[in-house]
Amino acid sequence: MGKSVAFLAVEAVNSGKDLQIFAIDSWEDFETVISAETFDGEETFRCYRENIAPVADRIEALRMRSTDAATNFEDSSCDFVFIDASHEYRDVLDDLAAWYPKVRSGGVLAGHDYHWPGVSRAVREFARANGLKRPRTTELCWVIEVGAESRSISQRLHDLAAAPKENLLTLVARIRYEFMTRRARG
Secondary structure, eight states: OOHHHHHHHHHHHHHTOOOOEEEEEOOOOEEOTTTOOEEOHHHHHHHHHHHHGGGGGGEEEEESOHHHHHTTSOTTOEEEEEEOOOOSHHHHHHHHHHHGGGEEEEEEEEEEOTTSHHHHHHHHHHHHHTTOOOOEEOSSEEEEEOOGGGSOHHHHHHHHHHSOHHHHHHHHHHHHHHHHHHHHHO
């Protein structure tokens, strides 16, 4: 609990980069599906704080549900989002839908527990439904590289509203071309 985000914070310090790191979790009481163990939310949060203590000044904890936390971030504002939450298919789809727009072009959307059927199914289907490149996977992790070519037309139209005037014409032409190409393919 907190060891992965602590490792990330240590590596950020080692890189010399001043990165802002958020750890998002409700830290609510829950029961695991596999072992039927019950976890006390307050005890879990205390353990998390102990594990991140050496780098606590580098991590901001947001004690809320992932999909609620996503509303606190602007679209295209995150370089890296790592999802390690519920393994239930519908929950994973909700997390992907909430966080994908938050990742900037050139950023990475990734997650853990790819070996869980609900996770792998949701990640594959989300990528396919949004015209994204096939996720890179290992037994445990998955990675989607977010690039301009992989963002949907509606998301790119959102980018259009925020684009500087000098980039506007190029962006419009690219979106129009992709739209016409997709229509032609049926």
